[in-house]
Amino acid sequence: MAISGSEREAFEKQLEAYVGLDIGLEDIGKDRVNAAMVRHWCEAMGDSCGAYTDPALAAESVHGELVAPPTMLQAWILGGVGMASDESDPRDKQKELHRIFDAHGFSGVVATNTEQEYTRYLKMGDEIRARTVIEEISEQKATGLGIGYFINTRTTFRDQNDTEVGWLTFRVLKFEIAEVPVAAETAETGAPSRPQRLRPAMAHDNQWWWECVDKGELAIQRCSGCEALRHPPRPMCGECQSSEWDFVFSTGQGTVHSYVVIRHPEVPGYTYPLVVAVVDLEEGTRFVSNVVDVDPGDVEIGMAVQATIELVDDEMKLPVFRPA
Amino acid sequence: MPTTLKDQAAIVGIGETEYSKNSGRSELSLASEACRAAIKDAGLTPADIDGMTTFTMDTSDEIEVARAVGVGDLTFYSRTPHGGGAAIGVMHQAVMAVATGSAKAVLVYRALNGRSGARYSEGVSGGPTTSDLIHWSWYMPSGLMTPASWVAMVTQRYMHETGCTSRDLAEVCLAQREHAVKNPRAFFYQKPLTLEEHQAARAIVEPLRLYDCCQETDGGSACVVVSPEMARDLPNPPAMIRSVAQAAGAHQESMTSFYRPTLTDLPEVDLVARQCWEMSGLGPEDIDAAVIYDAFSSIVLWQLESYGFCKKGQAADFIRDGALRLDGRLPTNTHGGQLSEAYVHGMNGVNEGVRLIRGTSSSQPAKNEHVLVTAGVGVPTSGMILGQI
Numbered sequence: 213m214a215i216s217g218s219e220r221e222a223f224e225k226q227l228e229a230y231v232g233l234d235i236g237l238e239d240i241g242k243d244r245v246n247a248a249m250v251r252h253w254c255e256a257m258g259d260s261c262g263a264y265t266d267p268a269l270a271a272e273s274v275h276g277e278l279v280a281p282p283t284m285l286q287a288w289i290l291g292g293v294g295m296a297s298d299e300s301d302p303r304d305k306q307k308e309l310h311r312i313f314d315a316h317g318f319s320g321v322v323a324t325n326t327e328q329e330y331t332r333y334l335k336m337g338d339e340i341r342a343r344t345v346i347e348e349i350s351e352q353k354a355t356g357l358g359i360g361y362f363i364n365t366r367t368t369f370r371d372q373n374d375t376e377v378g379w380l381t382f383r384v385l386k387f388e389i390a391e392v393p394v395a396a397e398t399a400e401t402g403a404p405s406r407p408q409r410l411r412p413a414m415a416h417d418n419q420w421w422w423e424c425v426d427k428g429e430l431a432i433q434r435c436s437g438c439e440a441l442r443h444p445p446r447p448m449c450g451e452c453q454s455s456e457w458d459f460v461f462s463t464g465q466g467t468v469h470s471y472v473v474i475r476h477p478e479v480p481g482y483t484y485p486l487v488v489a490v491v492d493l494e495e496g497t498r499f500v501s502n503v504v505d506v507d508p509g510d511v512e513i514g515m516a517v518q519a520t521i522e523l524v525d526d527e528m529k530l531p532v533f534r535p536a
Numbered sequence: 537m538p539t540t541l542k543d544q545a546a547i548v549g550i551g552e553t554e555y556s557k558n559s560g561r562s563e564l565s566l567a568s569e570a571c572r573a574a575i576k577d578a579g580l581t582p583a584d585i586d587g588m589t590t591f592t593m594d595t596s597d598e599i600e601v602a603r604a605v606g607v608g609d610l611t612f613y614s615r616t617p618h619g620g621g622a623a624i625g626v627m628h629q630a631v632m633a634v635a636t637g638s639a640k641a642v643l644v645y646r647a648l649n650g651r652s653g654a655r656y657s658e659g660v661s662g663g664p665t666t667s668d669l670i671h672w673s674w675y676m677p678s679g680l681m682t683p684a685s686w687v688a689m690v691t692q693r694y695m696h697e698t699g700c701t702s703r704d705l706a707e708v709c710l711a712q713r714e715h716a717v718k719n720p721r722a723f724f725y726q727k728p729l730t731l732e733e734h735q736a737a738r739a740i741v742e743p744l745r746l747y748d749c750c751q752e753t754d755g756g757s758a759c760v761v762v763s764p765e766m767a768r769d770l771p772n773p774p775a776m777i778r779s780v781a782q783a784a785g786a787h788q789e790s791m792t793s794f795y796r797p798t799l800t801d802l803p804e805v806d807l808v809a810r811q812c813w814e815m816s817g818l819g820p821e822d823i824d825a826a827v828i829y830d831a832f833s834s835i836v837l838w839q840l841e842s843y844g845f846c847k848k849g850q851a852a853d854f855i856r857d858g859a860l861r862l863d864g865r866l867p868t869n870t871h872g873g874q875l876s877e878a879y880v881h882g883m884n885g886v887n888e889g890v891r892l893i894r895g896t897s898s899s900q901p902a903k904n905e906h907v908l909v910t911a912g913v914g915v916p917t918s919g920m921i922l923g924q925i
């Protein structure tokens with residue numbers, strides 16, 4: 213449970229003090245921009261641009277000499293293997309900010325996006341340094357990962373002449389890690405069960421219909437008084453108020469009356485994008501179910517479809533439609 | 537005993553909490569704060585309240601709120617079902633209570649943690665076997681279980697029949713966002729929206745895109761309804777209730793009336809509209825501004841047609857030249873609506889209707905003689921017309 217009330221207020225006040233702060237440390241490139249590191253990068257990235265690795269081609273290019281790939285910008289100031297250790301400079305305001313989040317229960321961290329802009333191509337021998345500012349801390353957000361805050365930083369890169377050569381913004385989410393259930397349910401075999409679709413609730417007025425489905429039939433209720441077909445089933449006929457009824461089996465032939473393509477949210481047990489249609493059955497009633505084995509873009513109103521009864525997960529049978 | 541509800545009651549106080557994505561407190565706390573604010577705005581004390589009404593979906597019992605707010609004896613309390621369809625249904629209850637003398641001052645409220653608590657976007661699922669759950673059981677197995685999916689089904693057919701496009705839906709969103717940008721209560725305060733952004737946003741359930749769908753909000757809204765006589769002695773300008781009505785239509789299901797001869801028909805909205813006009817003696821031409829229930833952009837279009845602002849199937853043409861904007865024919869959802877202010881099940885819209893009559897909206901149209909306020913679509917629904925006292 214995320215902090216609230218006066219505790220949250222005090223916490224957010226504390227965060228405010230960090231907005232606009234330089235993190236206090238300058239990152240200085242360990243090596244000047246050099247051909248060996250550029251070549252390693254290009255090999256790793258599969259970038260065969262001659263201007264980066266072939267002095268002869270580079271000399272003929274618009275650059276007139278070897279240059280570094282712009283996207284390498286951040287690589288010039290990274291700290292190397294040492295970055296992986298937990299030790300950090302006590303003057304680092306960004307780490308200090310993260311520790312405050314940790315102490316208030318927001319111990320999760322995930323990078324969400326970065327933007328970069330390059331002012332000029334870097335040349336061999338350039339010396340790169342960078343400073344980082346904490347630009348913005350968002351209001352509290354409820355995200356898919358949990359309650360948390362987004363932190364935006366902006367890093368500005370400069371060369372040996374103190375001229376800006378590019379910048380990058382980086383956004384991370386500090387979030388409260390959701391409690392995970394102790395043990396997932398397992399089937400009797402001991403194997404983890406895969407998510408299943410939501411089951412219909414069964415009661416007197418609809419159970420018979422699902423029993424027909426289990427036998428492979430798409431049933432339509434029929435009034436014994438006036439022979440009107442009706443769906444969904446109900447205990448009395450709205451036309452003649454008879455409580456007597458039986459049912460007929462549909463041929464499953466129909467046309468799409470309307471449909472949707474569901475993309476969000478994704479519920480476990482279903483496959484997305486998920487097409488659901490209201491279908492005019494040839495008997496005259498309508499029925500709502502999935503249209504399968506079709507590109508969602510190809511579904512249209514008026515399209516002929518045919519229902520078949522099939523397993524839609526490990527156990528549940530459902531009439532589903534395919535283009536006829 | 538009156539034989540009409542016309543001019544039998546007025547809204548004299550409105551109140552609300554802040555609207556957020558994570559209130560960090562209980563729904564009872566939100567309801568209590570909104571109620572206290574509404575009583576204060578009315579210039580009354582908690583002891584003056586003798587009636588309370590809310591939604592069946594509200595988790596805060598009338599008597600719990602009453603104890604928290606300091607309301608004493610109650611002679612009227614009731615609940616209205618069908619989610620957002622109840623937004624004016626609760627007003628109908630309050631007006632009937634005041635008109636019949638069952639209560640002198642009725643507190644109407646709705647509060648929910650719609651984002652940090654139970655989210656409607658998560659859809660329906662299991663629970664006790666009621667007729668309601670049996671109803672949802674026709675849709676859960678195929679995965680049609682969120683409000684967006686049910687409304688999208690009708691929207692798809694509507695677009696097919698009328699030629700309305702996603703860009704037409706966008707005009708509803710853009711007009712309302714233009715209002716929200718000026719409203720400090722709004723989630724999208726100072727955050728404009730462009731047609732390009734609307735079109736580029738991800739689809740939630742095709743044909744509905746992200747900005748066609750309302751907010752999910754933590755917050756509460758409340759108002760106080762009293763007799764016109766009592767209203768005249770209170771500090772703020774009252775919003776007189778010219779007419780108020782509820783209706784369920786033939787072949788009605790809750791959100792999934794897919795079996796009507798014409799899928800896109802909304803007989804319940806037509807019936808509320810007819811009652812509103814007949815009771816008030818007014819017509820669409822008399823309405824200066826509107827608060828039209830907007831859980832999704834498309835349902836605004838359908839209501840414009842049902843209330844007779846344009847012919848059936850022609851709402852896209854009606855709004856295309858900016859009818860819903862501040863200088864348009866019918867400035868609509870001037871608070872930003874539920875798409876851009878907050879989703880409080882339509883009760884924040886009731887408060888905006890009162891502000892429009894008072895002349896205090898952050899997007900105030902020049903003319904404010906009469907304001908239409910409506911409720912949820914796809915469910916049994918309700919509506920009212922507010923006027924000057």
Ligand SMILES: [Zn+2]
Nearest residue numbers: 435438449452
């Ligand atoms: Zn019959």
